Amino acid sequence: MTKRRSFVQQLVLVFFLVLLWVMLWDAVSLMHIITGIILAFVVTRVFYLPPVVLSGRFNxxxxxxxxxxxxxxxxxxxxxxxxxxxxxxxxxxxxxxxxxxxxxxxxxxxxxxxxxxxxxxxxxxxxxxxxxxxxxxxxxxxxxxxxxxxxxxxxxxxxxxxxxxxxxxxxxxxxxxxxxxxxxxxxxx
Amino acid sequence: MSQIVLDTLIVAASVLLATSAIIALYRIVRGPSILDRMIATDVVLASIMCGLGGFMALSGRTDLLPVLIVLAMLGFVGSVSVSRYVSKSDSMTPGAEVGSLSDFSSSDWHMPKESADDAEGDSDTGTRQQAQSAVGEEWPDDVARGISDVADGPDAITVQEDEEPVTVGLDQGTDPGADLSAEPVADPDAEGEGMGTGPDSGPEDSDDGERTGPEPEEDEGGRR
Amino acid sequence: MILDIISAVLILLGGVLSLAAALGLLRFGDLLSRMHASAKPQILGLLMVAVAIAIQYPAWSTVTTLAIVISFQLVTIPVATHMVGRAGYRTKHLRRSMLYRDELAEAVDRAEAREAAWERRRGSGTDHNDG
Structure with missing residues (x-):
């Protein structure tokens, strides 16, 4: 259960990084998205940060x-x-x-x-x-x-x-x- | 007519930005401490960024936008590295956050308030120092394991897996212990540095003669 | 043309704020006060310049890059000022005469006493920092 939930949270983080990458390249194309995903995974592995505890609530x-x-x-x-x-x-x-x-x-x-x-x-x-x-x-x-x-x-x-x-x-x-x-x-x- | 207005505005903006850069340059030269020089450099960088932005807006080119990003990053990294260099707390004392006000290790990140209910944590230092394993010699187990699954409940003093909080980030894939344990090998120069004795430790009363505040009756700069 | 004038006015305002930042850097007498002056107007000035650019080129590509620049600045400026402020407070760069009330001194003294005790205790055992 923990693994599944933290995998989802990891996906959220990767999604935001991919978004940032695509915004830097100023164009949404398949190549950008794929390289963004690869780079996001590499970055989160290499630069390990302690997880941020979200409260799960956003008004x-x-x-x-x-x-x-x-x-x-x-x-x-x-x-x-x-x-x-x-x-x-x-x-x-x-x-x-x-x-x-x-x-x-x-x-x-x-x-x-x-x-x-x-x-x-x-x-x-x-x-x-x-x-x-x-x-x-x-x-x-x-x-x-x-x-x-x-x-x-x-x-x-x-x-x-x-x-x-x-x-x-x-x-x-x-x-x-x-x-x-x-x-x-x-x-x- | 509107062209004249536009030209006047552009010239005025350029003059203002150049003046601000020159005044900040004065502070770089004069600043009694390295930190003053660092923030003056930040102001110069900000003026350059504004000038570059203005140039882009009024001359029809947007290919210089990544330069803005790079300048912003340079300013930030420069400020942070200089201030880490100046402050004494760069020598790593493992098991505690460097320069922290309470004895608070990285494993106690989500410390609830209920467990720290005395005034200003005098007894906190006692309890938490006992909670640290092998004080100072090695990383506590929870820190070496990585930081995750820290409970956010009222009973959590050290890491206890009561519940799974909503976390964003990795679970322990790589072992951050390998990275973290490399850090306590601090540079031997840090050992010799006392309180703020960098190459530019700043005068007791870092004052360049311009007093813009109330007259001091007793200078307490030597207290530290 | 009117757009050009609006952009120029915004850039002028950005210039005024930059000048305010530099003047504050010149006139304030304390490291901590100078930090206020250096960091704060800079943000608004950059925001105005970014809006000026976005007015001229309302394409998605420029707007996203500008959003990146502004959000990076929003995130990194407090961190940088905090680090400079903390370094300046803990070391000798502070003019205590300029402080009306100081509620941090006691906590810092206690923390430093605790760290000194830690160092003394650790110095008798294995020392990581020795060569």
């Missing part, structure tokens, strides 16, 4: 909303960083914040870290995989409100991603802990 609506929010944030925040570079006033101090994620899955942590790095304002500096903690450096973050705002952004990213492709355990963790910032804010909100 297209939430994924779409994540994509749109991502694009929107990318544009807004790129303009913001550009503004910081251009304005005559110097940029303030940054800070390194720790965000204890609710998810425990490797893939989701990686995606949250990637997204937080792409959306200007934060870059991922380190991560603690065993505990599920991400450490990010935030630009221009020299007051408590900005630190809280940065943390809320990261948790928002995580929430969107869990809804889009988190496992059921992650969804349960999300329900248990819908607002991890409550104690930090002191319940003042």
């Amino acid at each position: 297209i609506i939430h994924a779409l909303s994540y994509g749109l929010w991502f694009l929107y944030s990318l544009i807004i925040a790129s303009v913001e960083v550009a503004w910081y570079a251009f304005r005559p006033r110097a940029v303030g101090a940054g800070s390194v914040i720790a965000c204890d994620l609710r998810t425990s899955s490797d893939l989701l942590m990686t995606l949250v870290a990637d997204t937080a790095s792409l959306i200007p304002g934060s870059i991922i500096v380190d991560s603690d995989r065993a505990l599920g903690v991400l450490y990010l450096h935030v630009l221009d973050c020299d007051s408590e409100e900005k630190v809280l705002a940065a943390k809320e952004l990261v948790y928002h990213i995580e929430e969107l991603l869990i809804k889009a492709l988190g496992s059921h355990r992650d969804l349960a963790a999300l329900k248990v802990n819908p607002d991890p910032m409550a104690d930090e804010r002191g319940g003042a909100r």
Whole structure:
């Protein structure tokens, strides 16, 4: 049973590699597909990577909303960083914040870290995989409100991603802990 | 009329891209550390890519698209290799992820949160170090066997085949132990390197005289 | 002609973002801040240039290759910045004065103490790294 299922997963990986190969060659022909299949098998054998644990769940609506929010944030925040570079006033101090994620899955942590790095304002500096903690450096973050705002952004990213492709355990963790910032804010909100 | 507008736009874009490359060049020369120079090189590469893209868009040729891919790859590989060279954690300590914050081996990849419930994992290091077989001398069995079928259940601390998670990738065809065990033979140079003592270890307070932040009252750069 | 002007405007915007990246590289005072400036506008600039090219040549071949370039950049830029940031944080390239709050220092200190203990214990047995 395991062999069969992992063979299917292997096929999925090979399919995506073949797709990439065909896209590189800019034409769909039998020759390209065959050479793509051969190369995909060779690559996955030679460059052995540990398997990615998917959650088996993909919600297209939430994924779409994540994509749109991502694009929107990318544009807004790129303009913001550009503004910081251009304005005559110097940029303030940054800070390194720790965000204890609710998810425990490797893939989701990686995606949250990637997204937080792409959306200007934060870059991922380190991560603690065993505990599920991400450490990010935030630009221009020299007051408590900005630190809280940065943390809320990261948790928002995580929430969107869990809804889009988190496992059921992650969804349960999300329900248990819908607002991890409550104690930090002191319940003042 | 529109031709004049078009020409002005093109000239303006070229001037901007050239300026950005020259300014990044300044940072390459001036940058107090090798990492500064590396990210400035990234910016130069990005300007070149934008310029190449603009050239392709406005002069009617698309045969330079693979060049974009190659430039992107060059930037990435360069950044990663330089930063691996700089950081101390390139010397392999088998059984633990290099430079990791918790004592966390490759076999514990899908660590659930429930089993790590103390603050900041002080007792985690104790339990997990006991869980490692033959600390430091050889690869633990599960790592040498390859990483697969790791359970995603609440009881999994080390590799236990409780259930089959949905995985994408190979099951253990080739033996990655052969590949992995070749790595601990680290270069002997890594042994002599202390904390960040590459050829360009950076000044204590890597500052090129341009302070754009608050004045430091006490410099803690020497703490590490 | 109008398409050409739209493409030129997009490329100009890409140039502006590249200039912002370079200026940030010049003006920010800290390695970590400079990394923000170098990586972020670059992505949007590349996206705009890619859209400009795609407008001019809406053929499938160019669009797929551009999609490849953009997705490679999306995937590799965070990894590269993370590695540079981690190397810069752990070694002496960090200006602590520029940090308002630092929640990572304690964890890193503990990890390094643990690694030092590991090295000491391992040094008494067989050592892989010796020649």
